[in-house]
Amino acid sequence: MQTIRLISSQRYLDGATIARKALTFKVFVVRTVVVELRGTRYRVLLDGHHNLAAARLASVAPTWRGPSHKTQRVMREMGQARFAQMLINNLTDTDWYDVETGAVIPELLGIERTAA
DSSP: OOOOOEEESOOOOOHHHHHHHHHHOSOOEEEEEEEEETTEEEEEEEEOHHHHHHHHHTTOOOEEEOOOHHHHHHHHHHOHHHHHHHHHHOOSSSOOEETTTOOBOGGGOSOOOOOO
16 A cells, blocks of 8 residues: 655744643644646645644654544635645745655645636
8 A cells, every 4th residue: 555645835844832732742743735737746844834743752653633613614615626726836935845754845846827
């Protein structure tokens, strides 16, 4: 079975927030969605970047959840192609990268253009 790469476009993490969560949280919820971007399926880290880092710091498995109801609604309304285009074109603070390795994903660089 092939593992789907966990990716993100957010690298910024506040160390104090991570430490506080690692010490006080018992459950670390992380939201992801599997989506096809430029012909490859990825697992996009939507929400819970600090929770994931805190879970790792506390040596606890995170609680993986799918997209929120709001995100599901947006995905339905936009359709798969437009949602993928929106993800590629709207980065948080960095290019898409593999969360496990930190490596930028060259296939996802550049904007996604619509067909005229």
